[in-house]
Amino acid sequence: MNVIEAAGLGKRYGSTWALRECTLAIPDGHVAALVGPNGAGKTTLLNLAVGLATPTAGTVSVLGGTRPGSPAALDGIAFVAQDAPLHANLSVADTLHLTRNLNRRFDQGYARARLDELGIPLTRKAGKLSGGQQAQLALTLALGRRPRLLVLDEPMASLDPLARHDFMATAMTAMADDGVSVVLSSHVLTELERVADYLVLMSRGSVQVAGEVDDLLASHRVLTGPAAEAGRYAERLAVVHARRGGAQAHLLIRTNASTDPVPPGWEAHPVSLEELALAYLREPGAASLPGPVRAERTEVSP
């Protein structure tokens, strides 16, 4: 089952396309990270998936073919929007009660126990909580609904490092214990590297890379060798991004690491997820998608 599936999905605001020709299938059972610079279309894609926006072009379905915004989709997906908007004038207890009333299921006991552990007082107004507490409250409300899919838009943006750690720990626990699929977006990859096992890289309104993190790491290598030869190999290899430092060239290539030979005089190194993401983000023309792959860009950058 795919928790989010899009085909030719596009969304236009006024005359600007926030998302264009987006084709994507995120399978369930993953913590999927949606990564890309600001304005890449991450929030738009998530809004379309949770039914807050309707597509201008193409289709999107969630939880294995359900229409976003339909009763079944609303019932199964919990969404925490950017900056975790909550009614500032309601107390934490009222907010719990509100969420319970708005949903078919809500685990009050779980939510109260978790807030108690976090030291968030039930009597305090939601607007008076710190940014980290608000994010934790929003996450607690979302998890208390016992969703099948948890969608988090930029959950870490307003959190300090400790709060980020706590926040991710909670999300990961839910994932591990309850089989909740998680899709979360961020413009900073480093904070997701530890937790994400599926990566969707977006830039300029379309999906550039999508795949399981292990597969992506296994299918990419950095080749280091004489800069003079770089141009020759660049034509033959699927170079994502090339970087020259003095006499040395570093080519990040897409390859089958176990079978493809390394050219003589060159060294192959495994890539880190961050290196891989940065390479693609620097080359918006390059793509690595499970489906038909677009033409690789083979030019060597100066």
Added chain:
Amino acid sequence: MTALTLPAQPGHEASPRPVPWRRMAWITWRQHRLAVAGVVAVLGAVSVYLYITGEQLRHQGFISYGAGPVLSITAVLFQAIPPLIGAFVGAPVLARELETGTFRFTWTQGFGRARWTVATLAPLALAVTIAAAAFGLVFSWSYGPQIIGNPVLSPLAATTFDLHEVTLAGWTLVAFAIGSVAGIAIRRVVPAMFATLVAWSGLAVLTGAFLRRHYQAPLVTSNFTLPDGAWIESQRWAQDGHPVSLSAVDQVLQKIGATVAAPGHLGQLPAAGSQSAAGSQSAPAPGPGSVNPAQYLLHHGITQLTTYQPASRLWPFQWIEGGWLLALSLLLMAAAVWLVLRRAA
């Protein structure tokens, strides 16, 4: 914290049973109780004032229509009740969710955004309508004796017509509905409040000036003396069934030394020896034995035709206006729900 685990997942269905409507009751009350309490408190306080006034009037034993100006001033103040309710209760309902971004939370819960909108708007609309109707009842009771049978002020005139229970409820409901549409269309609280005030005032002025007189075909009379409380639409002069200009009438009147300032004014022109209060007329005080100008004109075949709505049509007009305001309000609130469904984040 990591030790805290979630209980086993319950069954998820393809088409889950919707969350019951009654669950929204607490939420709507919790989120809008201040606004509702404010409306009830203000209207309640003014109702007490109206009750005391009404009691005094009844103990007085007679009705002084000279209270007209006082009545008009307070009545004009009461006209502000519907637009203020529309602006302070109606406009923020959806605008605040959008302005603060909490719609991203509210509209992604299991209840569903269309049902959430209905479950929020309907009870609030009902509450403000009932509050306004109750206030209108007190107003009718308190000011009724001064309005019904008042020879000077027509009960159909814009001053008090829309303050009775039916119309006040209707105008309050439509103000609330306008507010809700403005809120979702404009998405910001303060501009939506202003838009509500402007749109409601425009509708009220147009209705009073152009629409209300057409609820039923007006009556036409050539009598100079109109029934009490008649709501005059127009008056014109006619001679043998043809319209006559004002100057022609003046020419005829000059022979007896009287003039008429404008059409309509002769209707209140003092008949010879009468004690009417219309002292501002330009006709000179008729000396003893002078000719009654009205009769004089009649003698020359000149009649004054008055088109008017009789005061007895107060309640039919109330229900006609209340009816179309209710229909318009339902239409506007349906539009608000539709806009909520269409609203892209």
